[in-house]
Amino acid sequence: MGLSAVTLSEKIMQLSDSQLAEVDRFVDVLRLREDNGLVKASMALSEPSLEAIWNNPEDEVYDAL
Numbered sequence: 001m002g003l004s005a006v007t008l009s010e011k012i013m014q015l016s017d018s019q020l021a022e023v024d025r026f027v028d029v030l031r032l033r034e035d036n037g038l039v040k041a042s043m044a045l046s047e048p049s050l051e052a053i054w055n056n057p058e059d060e061v062y063d064a065l
Contacts (some may be wrong), residue, residue: 010024 015023
């Protein structure tokens with residue numbers, strides 16, 4: 001079952017103001033999840049290049065904190 005933008009728009013147009021506000025918040029949550037995934041992927045990609053900076057004998061004293 002495919003959902004088209006037109007079908008979704010028609011459904012949304014039938015919602016009350018309070019339901020529209022809820023849909024708006026839900027869309028924001030979905031967007032944040034996507035953004036968060038991008039941030040996590042970027043962090044994971046940068047870890048190997050930063051490992052030499054993080055793991056060095058001079059900073060071992062901070063590992064126990």
